[in-house]
Amino acid sequence: MSVIEIKNLTKNYGGTKALDSINLTIEPNKIYGLLGRNGAGKTTLLNIMTNKLFPTTGEITLDGETVFENDKALNNIFYMMERNLYPEGMKIKEVFKWTKEFYTEFDTEYAEKLAEKFGLNINKKVKEQSTGYSSIFKAIVALATNANVLIFDEPVLGLDANHRDLLYKEILSNYIDNPKTIIISTHLIEEIADILEEVIIIKAGKVVLKKSVEELLSSAYTISGESSKVEQYLIDKKHIGTETMGKFKSVTVLENKKDHKLAMELDLEFGKAELQKLFISLTNS
Ligand SMILES: Nc1ncnc2c1ncn2[C@@H]1O[C@H](COP(=O)(O)OP(=O)(O)OP(=O)(O)O)[C@@H](O)[C@H]1O
Numbered sequence: 338m339s340v341i342e343i344k345n346l347t348k349n350y351g352g353t354k355a356l357d358s359i360n361l362t363i364e365p366n367k368i369y370g371l372l373g374r375n376g377a378g379k380t381t382l383l384n385i386m387t388n389k390l391f392p393t394t395g396e397i398t399l400d401g402e403t404v405f406e407n408d409k410a411l412n413n414i415f416y417m418m419e420r421n422l423y424p425e426g427m428k429i430k431e432v433f434k435w436t437k438e439f440y441t442e443f444d445t446e447y448a449e450k451l452a453e454k455f456g457l458n459i460n461k462k463v464k465e466q467s468t469g470y471s472s473i474f475k476a477i478v479a480l481a482t483n484a485n486v487l488i489f490d491e492p493v494l495g496l497d498a499n500h501r502d503l504l505y506k507e508i509l510s511n512y513i514d515n516p517k518t519i520i521i522s523t524h525l526i527e528e529i530a531d532i533l534e535e536v537i538i539i540k541a542g543k544v545v546l547k548k549s550v551e552e553l554l555s556s557a558y559t560i561s562g563e564s565s566k567v568e569q570y571l572i573d574k575k576h577i578g579t580e581t582m583g584k585f586k587s588v589t590v591l592e593n594k595k596d597h598k599l600a601m602e603l604d605l606e607f608g609k610a611e612l613q614k615l616f617i618s619l620t621n622s
Contacts, residue, residue, distance in 0.1 A: 472496055
């Protein structure tokens, strides 16, 4: 099942409220994007969810059981952290072995196959990994654990475009073969948009939005064409994210109803809104 309930969660660091009364239900077997600007509270939330940090107040449960100091619940959750917590002198293949001791369902064969796909040498030590390969080996460990809940904090840090693309594909195929709850915190929103089912946006320690990507994207659209005509179309319409190219312009309109008649008269074209643009508008100021 793996339902995660976050109730009234607050975390204060001295005078800083990193998390402010968060209430969230993470439903099983969905891929979530946890989005927020720098310092919004994403890592703090993930650290508390995985018992790396205690909240000031509040509770988190997995299928009704607390996750705090509860190995049984925590064994169902794997957290790929941005920081490296593996012993520096350990070889990657030893990391696989070590992980299997805690996550007994760890699939070594699958981890080795993924290592081959990414060109990761598993005989090399943790300290010998570049930033990109450090992300790669940690992501592979996460994918191979077979935990019911996988949490990724900035999984593509340092990865080149090809490896980022490959990792998104592997996350998706892992999910399709073996549905589970996946939470991905990232700043590369547009790249990940296609594999997300739901987004959770946090701003200054509060949840400002939790919605399916489909619903969010259908609440807006783009309109493009000759600048003056686009301007004419936009009269009385709430819009964001203007992009200008010579005498042409593309703008995101924050409405779900399109004025097809007017667009036709003005020779304008409709397009799909981008998650990143909506995110920027929701988290600005
Ligand atoms: N150990 C700490 N001591 C004091 N303040 C902290 C500590 N850790 C985080 N904070 C503060 O808590 C807030 C939330 O930080 P957090 O790292 O959770 O944000 P984030 O959304 O993960 O940011 P980023 O995208 O930059 O990684 C920030 O204001 C941060 O400065």
